[in-house]
Amino acid sequence: MIEKLKQLFLAPADQGPAQPDRHQLAIAATALMVQLARIDQEQDERELKTIVDCAVQRLEVTREEAESILQDALNEAEDATSLYEFTGQINDHLDQQAKQALLESIWLVAFADGRIDRFEEHLIRRMAELLHLNHREYMQARHRAEANSGPISG
Numbered sequence: 001m002i003e004k005l006k007q008l009f010l011a012p013a014d015q016g017p018a019q020p021d022r023h024q025l026a027i028a029a030t031a032l033m034v035q036l037a038r039i040d041q042e043q044d045e046r047e048l049k050t051i052v053d054c055a056v057q058r059l060e061v062t063r064e065e066a067e068s069i070l071q072d073a074l075n076e077a078e079d080a081t082s083l084y085e086f087t088g089q090i091n092d093h094l095d096q097q098a099k100q101a102l103l104e105s106i107w108l109v110a111f112a113d114g115r116i117d118r119f120e121e122h123l124i125r126r127m128a129e130l131l132h133l134n135h136r137e138y139m140q141a142r143h144r145a146e147a148n149s150g151p152i153s154g
Helices: 002-010 022-038 045-058 063-079 084-093 096-111 118-130 135-147
Strands: none
Touching (some): 022 045, 022 063, 022 096, 022 118, 045 063, 045 096, 084 096, 084 118, 096 118
16 A cells, blocks of 8 residues: 555656646645645644654655645645545546545544544545545544544544
């Protein structure tokens, strides 16, 4: 699973004009996490740190690259009119397993501030639907993220 993500994001950019480069796909994935971090009208530093940590651990980019991707994603998310701008790109280039790993990272961002509110949960469910993940995949991603994040209040 991790290998598939690495292949996608570390693939050469010269695969033709239809293929977005790894940076653009990383921005799309990170922008979904940013949208979640902003759902409660606050950008919690713990959530932003988790976004960078997920990029470093799962995509195996450097911390500097991850912070650059985060800044690009913050800018893209600011101008976004819909989640589909990001999920469409991801659906075109990730398989189910990689999309489920991405959803797990999104859950980790949600758990970062120690609580999940109904708006976050609703947005994550919507993202899962747009990523063509079924309820079982949604719940598996949530349980894995919850197991890796510590106690959460709802």
